[in-house]
Amino acid sequence: MITAVIDETHAPDRTSWVPGADGHADFPIQNLPLGVFSREGESPRGGIAIGNSIVDLAALTRSGLLEGEAMAAASAASAPALNAMLALGAGPRRALRRRVSALLSAGAHERESIAPMLVPASEAAMHLPAHVGDYTDFYVGIHHATNIGSIFRPDNPLLPNYKHVPIGYHGRASTIRPSGAPLIRPQGQTRAPDAAAPSFGPVRRLDYELELGVWLARGNDLGAPIPIAEASDHVAGLTLLNDWSARDVQAWEYQPLGPFLAKNFLTTVSPWIVTMEALAPFRRAQPPRPEGDPQPLPYLWDEADQREGALSLELEVFLSSAAMREKHIAPLRLSRGPASNMYWTVAQMVAHHASNGCQMQTGDLLGSGTISGPQDGSQGSLMEITRSGKQPVTLPTGETRTFLEDGDELMLAGHFRTEGAVSIGFGECRGVVMPARI
Amino acid sequence: MITAVIDETHAPDRTSWVPGADGHADFPIQNLPLGVFSREGESPRGGIAIGNSIVDLAALTRSGLLEGEAMAAASAASAPALNAMLALGAGPRRALRRRVSALLSAGAHERESIAPMLVPASEAAMHLPAHVGDYTDFYVGIHHATNIGSIFRPDNPLLPNYKHVPIGYHGRASTIRPSGAPLIRPQGQTRAPDAAAPSFGPVRRLDYELELGVWLARGNDLGAPIPIAEASDHVAGLTLLNDWSARDVQAWEYQPLGPFLAKNFLTTVSPWIVTMEALAPFRRAQPPRPEGDPQPLPYLWDEADQREGALSLELEVFLSSAAMREKHIAPLRLSRGPASNMYWTVAQMVAHHASNGCQMQTGDLLGSGTISGPQDGSQGSLMEITRSGKQPVTLPTGETRTFLEDGDELMLAGHFRTEGAVSIGFGECRGVVMPARI
Secondary structure (H helix, E strand, O other): OOOOOOOHHHOOOOOEOOOOOOOOOOOOOOOOOEEEEEOOOOOOEEEEEEOOEEEEHHHHHOOOOOOHHHHHHHHHOOOOOOHHHHOOOHHHHHHHHHHHHHHHEOOOOOHHHHHHHEEEHHHOEEEOOOOOOOEEEEOOEHHHHHHHHHHHOOOOOOOOOOOOOOOEEEOOOOOEEEOOOOEEOOEEEEOOOOOOOOEEEEOOOEEOOEEEEEEEOOOOOOOOOOOHHHHHHHEEEEEEEEOOEEHHHHHHHOOOOOOOOOOOOOEEEOOOEEEHHHHHHHEEOOOOOOOOOOOOOHHHOOHHHHHHOEEOEEEEEEEEOHHHHHOOOOOEEEEEEEHHHEOOOHHHHHHHHOOOOOOOOOOOEEEOOOOOOOOOOOOOOHHHHOOOOOOOEEOOOOOEEOOOOOOOEEEEEEEEOOOOOOOEEOOOEEEEEEOOOO | OOOOOOOHHHOOOOOEOOOOOOOOOOOOOOOOOEEEEEOOOOOOEEEEEEOOEEEEHHHHHOOOOOOHHHHHHHHHOOOOOOHHHHHOOHHHHHHHHHHHHHHHEOOOOOHHHHHHHEEEHHHOEEEOOOOOOOEEEEOOEHHHHHHHHHHHOOOOOOOOOOOOOOOEEEOOOOOEEEOOOOEEOOEEEEOOOOOOOOEEEEOOOEEOOEEEEEEEOOOOOOOOOOOHHHHHHHEEEEEEEEOOEEHHHHHHHOOOOOOOOOOOOOEEEOOOEEEHHHHHHHEEOOOOOOOOOOOOOHHHOOHHHHHHOEEOEEEEEEEEOHHHHHOOOOOEEEEEEEHHHEOOOHHHHHHHHOOOOOOOOOOOEEEOOOOOOOOOOOOOOHHHHOOOOOOOEEOOOOOEEOOOOOOOEEEEEEEEOOOOOOOEEOOOEEEEEEOOOO
């Protein structure tokens, strides 16, 4: 495993000449996340976020200001998807980061040359940062698994495999969209508990799930597992991920093969990849396993991963109804909690996934599964917050919610914070619920 | 729904000048399936199987013998994957079929021009016919669902949703390979029934699943379902599919989110797409639902689909151990049965999948799930044949099998047969089990 390298790009006293970058909640100069953007009438291409602007990487390659690995990374990123750039691995990614950090630093003498390459974020449409080959959703949020399990099995919420196996399942790649894509309320086959027969129509129990997304940089050959000590090297970075869910469809369809149409109508990600390099200052020791929990099998255990496989990351969810927006009432925070509620690390997810020789590829996306805390106010889905619809949430307008209503806007947020480092964030991950098309 | 069109390309008395085509078990002139092949040192490109030869579609486009829609289809097929060709839909596909059928017919005066474009199949490596965007596996073999269910729930084998919902789940696209790819025995985490803790190592209960694969020609926009009456128009054709499975991994991992590493180490398909056009004479009425079974909801019901949504198709599985091959003993047939054991039609699978607005794309692959018959000799997996390993199969060498051993070769076969039509088949779908890499 690559030990997190903290260098001058993370220096808390490094500031930027780009207006709005210093003090930006998500994108100060210490972040420099990777994405794909376009302006109207132009082709999508790679960019790096800085404050409220985007550095156009295609323009940067033509500037004469890059060379070597940094140039190779920027050239590969001058495409409508970052797959070729991610496939280069950590070296070129880090070289580009260091160079761009220097070019954007306060006092950089290249300022005059770079300024024309900055695109206002307000003028840019964001795209998925990479083409997703396969998408897998895990279930590593142990409090979510416990909360959901206790709805169905009060005496035995966690299944016997949970603390041995990073449980996961395959999701749908074709319906992953960047922040802002509307959520059209799906229709589906459901069966109410008291109904004699199922029916088909707009789903009623529409929910979100607060998750972390993992973008893979490099894959493996079919049949060749990824050892856990190397797993982090295969990761490009992280994102926020909303696994929109139809609970009524899920309850009726999921036996015996798992969730299907309840989950594949839309998955929203924040469009910026916060790179493993940017995360270095925020890595911390995975919390010790509770007394009595089993020791993971050797293929899932790496001491270095335990020392720095967790993250100083706070996750939040906000809801805003149409009426709230009309009255200019600020969104209501539904939850707030640390990502340390992940029972398995990202490296454990990757190593488990490839342990049978399954081929992973550049651009694959992994979801963590819903990240909930153990107590009220930290739960990552309405299913948990409202106790399966039994305890409604009251909004500032007096409206109540058990599940999402048409017009609701749901926003995820995530910020990395630790002492001695400048905080960074993912940017926006939001979607508005639109009425079903019937 | 497009009603099956039977034209001169299906005429039983149509013969071909290509040696070995007439009477070929899979590829007489009435079939003309689509695939992607390459010869050593050459780029993969589209081809059409005829007897033991392949018509090189790239060469055919340069011949001056095509025009209009047929030319458009062949041009689009002159690529390493047929996605662009499939996306053209049924019209160009049928135009190319009719033209190629005429060119290959006995007495065609273009024979001298076409002969140099024939590649011996023995010199060609076959590739996947299309890039797979997403892969979904269904569970429509009702006897398989009953057989497997009865192992776990003898009194109640079929779950309450089975006859209402075409159950399916997402699979892994990156590990789909054409016939002939070796199966490296995967390692996995398992827990023996009597063990205190799980362990990791080569899987012991390695199995196959006999399935039908469905290649999609056209997709839909996100949020726009595919009505069942139009579902067949979205299908390009069919293939054989082997959903290799590790039963010991499956038993330990699958709760609560379904199969994952038990299934994603390899999926083998026969490399030729037998098109919807070729299948026309073999379409037949879906067997009536047993007395007392529920009427499907309207979004899953189409009278035309019921009239011709089933297939006159016989499926077989053969096993050959290393010792059998060494002694030149013919493969042992493990099962034989009709595809009419599918409780849901292909159109119902497609319509259900897109019913929530899930976006389908050209090149998506759907598996039917294991197709088993109700009686011994017609079961599509060793799990069923050996009653979960309790009743071994004896091979001609005296060897016995409960699950697959290293060196075993597993072959699927499928042939469409009906009175008044020339039989056609899928060609080979095979794989040899190689030892685990430990």
